[in-house]
Amino acid sequence: MPDLQIHSSSNIEEIADISACDLAFGEPSLLAPVLPRLTSLRWLQATWAGVEPLLDPKLRRDYVLTNARGVFGGLMSEYVFAYLLAHERLLLQKYASQQAGRWDKTPPGTLRGRLIGIVGVGSIGAALAKTAKHFGMRVHGYTRASETCADVDRYFHGDQRLAFAADLDYVVTVAPNTTGTRQLVDAAFLAALPPRAVFVNPGRGSVVDEAALAAALREKRIAGAVLDVFQTEPLPPDHELWRAPNVLITSHTAALSHPVDIAPVFIENYRRLIRRESLNYIVDFERGY
Amino acid sequence: MPDLQIHSSSNIEEIADISACDLAFGEPSLLAPVLPRLTSLRWLQATWAGVEPLLDPKLRRDYVLTNARGVFGGLMSEYVFAYLLAHERLLLQKYASQQAGRWDKTPPGTLRGRLIGIVGVGSIGAALAKTAKHFGMRVHGYTRASETCADVDRYFHGDQRLAFAADLDYVVTVAPNTTGTRQLVDAAFLAALPPRAVFVNPGRGSVVDEAALAAALREKRIAGAVLDVFQTEPLPPDHELWRAPNVLITSHTAALSHPVDIAPVFIENYRRLIRRESLNYIVDFERGY
Numbered sequence: 001m002p003d004l005q006i007h008s009s010s011n012i013e014e015i016a017d018i019s020a021c022d023l024a025f026g027e028p029s030l031l032a033p034v035l036p037r038l039t040s041l042r043w044l045q046a047t048w049a050g051v052e053p054l055l056d057p058k059l060r061r062d063y064v065l066t067n068a069r070g071v072f073g074g075l076m077s078e079y080v081f082a083y084l085l086a087h088e089r090l091l092l093q094k095y096a097s098q099q100a101g102r103w104d105k106t107p108p109g110t111l112r113g114r115l116i117g118i119v120g121v122g123s124i125g126a127a128l129a130k131t132a133k134h135f136g137m138r139v140h141g142y143t144r145a146s147e148t149c150a151d152v153d154r155y156f157h158g159d160q161r162l163a164f165a166a167d168l169d170y171v172v173t174v175a176p177n178t179t180g181t182r183q184l185v186d187a188a189f190l191a192a193l194p195p196r197a198v199f200v201n202p203g204r205g206s207v208v209d210e211a212a213l214a215a216a217l218r219e220k221r222i223a224g225a226v227l228d229v230f231q232t233e234p235l236p237p238d239h240e241l242w243r244a245p246n247v248l249i250t251s252h253t254a255a256l257s258h259p260v261d262i263a264p265v266f267i268e269n270y271r272r273l274i275r276r277e278s279l280n281y282i283v284d285f286e287r288g289y
Numbered sequence: 290m291p292d293l294q295i296h297s298s299s300n301i302e303e304i305a306d307i308s309a310c311d312l313a314f315g316e317p318s319l320l321a322p323v324l325p326r327l328t329s330l331r332w333l334q335a336t337w338a339g340v341e342p343l344l345d346p347k348l349r350r351d352y353v354l355t356n357a358r359g360v361f362g363g364l365m366s367e368y369v370f371a372y373l374l375a376h377e378r379l380l381l382q383k384y385a386s387q388q389a390g391r392w393d394k395t396p397p398g399t400l401r402g403r404l405i406g407i408v409g410v411g412s413i414g415a416a417l418a419k420t421a422k423h424f425g426m427r428v429h430g431y432t433r434a435s436e437t438c439a440d441v442d443r444y445f446h447g448d449q450r451l452a453f454a455a456d457l458d459y460v461v462t463v464a465p466n467t468t469g470t471r472q473l474v475d476a477a478f479l480a481a482l483p484p485r486a487v488f489v490n491p492g493r494g495s496v497v498d499e500a501a502l503a504a505a506l507r508e509k510r511i512a513g514a515v516l517d518v519f520q521t522e523p524l525p526p527d528h529e530l531w532r533a534p535n536v537l538i539t540s541h542t543a544a545l546s547h548p549v550d551i552a553p554v555f556i557e558n559y560r561r562l563i564r565r566e567s568l569n570y571i572v573d574f575e576r577g578y
């Protein structure tokens with residue numbers, strides 16, 4: 001490899017000659033504010049899957065932006081299935097029985113045969129579909145156009161949104177934040193879900209109408225929700241979702257970026273760069289992912 | 290099929306001509322007390338995997354006993370991985386944070402790379418090993434002699450018990466109740482586990498020295514335990530395990546016998562019987578499984 005001068009800091013202001021950097025590797029939220037000063041930038045490798053901070057139309061787009069893909073599927077799958085299994089196995093109810101010293105013979109449910117709907121079937125959605133199949137579930141997918149994942153039994157697109165929702169036991173949203181996914185889970189979508197359905201969102205807060213979701217939970221029109229992302233983060237202390245019935249809240253920790261996962265993505269792309277090959281995971285600024 | 294006269298009741302005393310029955314299909318605990326009156330019995334299909342009530346040396350053994358196998362692996366896998374994932378994802382801690390309205394950024398762990406030890410690798414242990422591999426875990430197995438499961442990376446037997454325990458993140462016991470497995474998880478075994486280890490027992494209460502386990506939990510010598518079975522069930526209200534630290538208790542509901550699973554086992558064995566073929570899953574009274 002040619003010499004690579006590395007300026008590394010958790011405080012980007014400490015990098016003195018930032019204008020000389022032609023490559024950047026870091027968190028979109030940290031890099032977006034200094035983008036105007038990265039005047040030599042040719043390539044930016046994001047450590048996240050979501051790159052919204054860099055998609056602001058006011059920011060420059062005269063460089064190659066690549067995101068992190070193919071590394072979050074395993075963690076997302078652990079998150080989603082931790083909560084799906086906890087729901088079926090009545091984990092919190094059994095824990096409450098234990099606290100009360102009660103021998104609770106309530107029969108738990110099973111994932112086998114249940115129908116999961118996955119909104120967005122990229123590398124993360126495909127990982128979820130694979131785990132769902134491992135547990136004997138049926139899998140539906142809702143995508144813009146792609147139908148490439150063999151673990152999805154049936155695909156839905158565009159205006160088939162409510163037909164997709166109609167018979168789901170679980171719906172999980174892992175689509176990127178785009179004009180096509182914004183507020184996709186709105187009052188109409190929630191009304192189309194059966195009352196037994198559980199909504200899981202480890203993807204993007206923008207996909208859901210939070211007021212409509214809180215109302216559906218309050219009125220028990222769906223069985224529950226597991227939420228890791230929100231329109232405003234941290235979720236404000238007085239937000240109605242904190243204490244809506246049957247909601248479980250985590251704090252945008254479903255799939256954290258770990259150096260052990262992300263470094264190989266950068267290294268592979270750096271090798272491609274110096275070999276003058278096209279980079280992996282190039283973001284289309286217009287499409288938004 | 291030849292004519293099959295069926296006497297079916299949840300109260301076995303209501304079956305008038307019990308001495309005429311040559312086949313029996315039911316729960317071992319219900320059938321054991323009437324075994325002396327089943328004078329024509331040729332074959333008994335148990336609806337459970339465990340058949341201890343029928344192994345009492347005082348009971349007759351002049352019939353073919355078959356148990357239910359190959360049907361509990363999926364449910365056991367859902368139980369075990371519900372609790373393994375809940376442990377890694379800090380599910381209860383995150384729930385407590387939510388109750389307090391706290392945005393909890395504590396990074397969760399991952400199953401990937403963790404080492405699970407499975408005690409007893411029959412059809413249930415093999416199902417656990419397969420799910421462990423799905424989540425990228427390393428798998429060790431402790432068995433009497435068998436080494437047939439391809440998802441087990443390394444096998445241990447007999448006096449290798451403490452070497453098997455030495456580096457485990459999780460240990461799950463799904464062995465039958467035999468002289469070889471009784472009190473296998475004793476003070477020495479628990480002392481050999483690393484402090485980060487979690488013990489999961491959805492198998493047989495007889496496999497563990499409960500007093501030694503309660504002491505290991507109290508002294509934080511292991512990280513936790515998930516227990517579905519006990520030496521006395523229901524677990525007595527004053528039992529120290531109810532409130533030992535880091536223990537999660539369920540009430541022998543890890544893998545219930547569902548007719549939809551068990552009926553095909555009986556049907557297939559009945560077909561074999563009338564074709565005069567050897568039955569599936571014949572229990573060796575001496576070996577105990």
